[in-house]
Amino acid sequence: MTVSNNSNWWRGAVIYQVYPRSYLDSTGTGVGDLKGITSKLEYIASLGVDAVWISPFFTSPMKDFGYDISDYCDVDPIFGCLADFDVLIEKAHSLNLKIMIDLVLSHCSDEHKWFKESRLSDNNDKADWFVWADANDDGSVPNNWQSVFGGAAWTWDSRRKQYYLHNFLTSQPDLNFHNPEVQQASLDTAEFWLKRGVDGFRLDAVNFYFHDQRLRNNPPRVEVTEGAIGVRPDNPYGFQMHKYDKSQPQNVRFLEKFRSLLDQYPGSATVGEIGCDHSIETMAAYTSGNNKLNMAYSFDLLTEEKGAPFLKGTILRHQEKLLDGWPCWSTGNHDVQRVMTRWADKGTVEKQTDYDANNQKDIERGLAYLASTTLARGSVCLYQGEELGFTEAKLTYEDLVDPYGLTFWPEYQGRDGCRTPMAWTTDQPNGGFSTAKPWLPVASSHIKNSVEALELQPEAILHHYRDILNWRKQHEVLLDGDMEFIDGPEDVLFFVRKNDKQTLLCAINLSNKEQTIDATHYECQLMAIPKSFALLETGKNTLAPWQVKVCQL
Structure with a gap:
């Protein structure tokens, strides 16, 4: 294949x-x-x-x-x-x-060759490939930007006599x-x-x-x-x-x-x-x-x-x-x-x-x-x-x-x-x-x-x-169909997936307690489903804790 x-x-x-x-x-x-x-x-x-x-x-x-x-x-x-x-x-x-x-x-x-060259001077071929900035008059960092990994997002480089920007580790300089x-x-x-x-x-x-x-x-x-x-x-x-x-x-x-x-x-x-x-x-x-x-x-x-x-x-x-x-x-x-x-x-x-x-x-x-x-x-x-x-x-x-x-x-x-x-x-x-x-x-x-x-x-x-x-691969509606939520219990995701070929009704209980949903207004049909799912039926449905129910309309 x-x-x-x-x-x-x-x-x-x-x-x-x-x-x-x-x-x-x-x-x-x-x-x-x-x-x-x-x-x-x-x-x-x-x-x-x-x-x-x-x-x-x-x-x-x-x-x-x-x-x-x-x-x-x-x-x-x-x-x-x-x-x-x-x-x-x-x-x-x-x-x-x-x-x-x-x-x-x-x-x-x-340790990339680009940064090694850039840090040598402010007038080489890679001088502007990274984010360099002068210190403030008192020697402090250029601004208040922080690194995701903690501390200022700026590190002083004694060769350039400037700070360089790094949003992550000091060893990860940001490209310009x-x-x-x-x-x-x-x-x-x-x-x-x-x-x-x-x-x-x-x-x-x-x-x-x-x-x-x-x-x-x-x-x-x-x-x-x-x-x-x-x-x-x-x-x-x-x-x-x-x-x-x-x-x-x-x-x-x-x-x-x-x-x-x-x-x-x-x-x-x-x-x-x-x-x-x-x-x-x-x-x-x-x-x-x-x-x-x-x-x-x-x-x-x-x-x-x-x-x-x-x-x-x-x-x-x-x-x-x-x-x-x-x-x-x-x-x-x-x-x-x-x-x-x-x-x-x-x-x-x-x-x-x-x-x-x-x-x-x-x-x-x-x-x-x-x-x-x-x-x-x-x-x-x-x-x-x-x-x-x-x-x-x-x-x-x-x-x-x-x-x-x-x-x-x-x-x-x-x-x-x-x-x-x-x-x-x-x-x-x-x-x-x-x-x-x-x-x-x-x-x-x-x-x-x-x-x-x-x-x-x-x-x-x-x-x-x-x-x-x-099973999901067999249903195009789950790959590219529209999705519309239906009113139901707070702890249940209750929605319809629909395209021009198929409509599915889905309910997922995301709690450790039983929930009840109302599918009275839907004509639920039989379909092949994963063995861990259950079929939704027309009328009131009880969902066990963490249960998933689906059906075709």
Whole structure:
């Protein structure tokens, strides 16, 4: 089988994120690699997903574990080589899987040759490729901008005798997208990988490309708005409204240029990561008009807010503001606590060792979360291990490697707990991830619920994931149909999906209590459904805790 030529494959697609350091180590280094991913592509295809998003595997000093790139057009030796990537692409396409790679264009590593040259003087060929600014008269930083990872977003460089901007680590200087040469270099990077056969890009921090050239101070935060990042009492980044350090209007024009490049490679697509104070308006600006990003996701569903009222309100705001843009729903990734822990019932998240992927309540809760995104209108990003029901791994301070977590410990434990390696087997060292000591420990609860273990359990959450995702593919209405909510109990998502061929009625109980919905005015018909769902019937319907019911009208 060859990969589909449908240019709109991304619309309604399910995208499976692989964090390469933690997927499978094929070489005994303790770190996952490209060959490891390639060896598991049949497993990924069996889930019923459409594409694989691979987090950065480019050459990097790994101070932010690949999100600090020192060579955009090569593979870091810990992951393999370009030939390994070519094999991965070929095999993925033979399995009808698209490959999207993670492009980090807003910043690079301070070990990149561009920055090494830029910092030498203010009159070399790369002098204006990064954001440099003079100190204030008293030597202080140019303005009040903060780093997401804590502290001022400016670091003094004694060679240039200026400050440089970094929205993240001090070792991740921001590129100056006001310079046309930087824009072209970014486009050249994308084309390098398009020529190598990738099907698209996940664009990291896509609203961070441009800054206010006047370097005006950000105003203090007056409210917590949707999609905001870093809004925690321990992080001063959340004390500001980020009016000038990101989400600048010039970004729209660059995204149009980026789309023009992708249009030369039919079937390629983009999904942008947007974290800002007004994320939905930014998503609308970046995805509308069919001439910029194909789709985008924000941090709205990556927070601790949960429940049907929150999800319904978020979806309705997207419907109202996105216009002809397209959303991508994400409830988990490599940057946030795993959703099975983050959205757990209060009081159940402390004893991680009690987690059991075969526990009926955990299965039902995880599948209700899955239904909330896969039955809604939009595309979906799933994070590795969600299909196994993984909860956040418990780590000690001595285990931590994430600079974000090390800075804010113990109030914030960082991102390592969601990045621990996959567990493939129950009887091999480190859950079959590696024969060497892994870069992060494999959680014992994950080994207990490894792929091997769950494959042998017919009612395990893994099999239900496959069932739901493969069923979803059979119904075009779920990929691109309209969505309209119906009045019902507060804790239930009750809605219709409709196109010119089919209409489905869906109800999802996102609570641990029974709920009753009224489908008296609907003529519910029989249809084939996933075994974890139940059929809606005309009249009053009782939904058990975490139950999903659907029918055809």
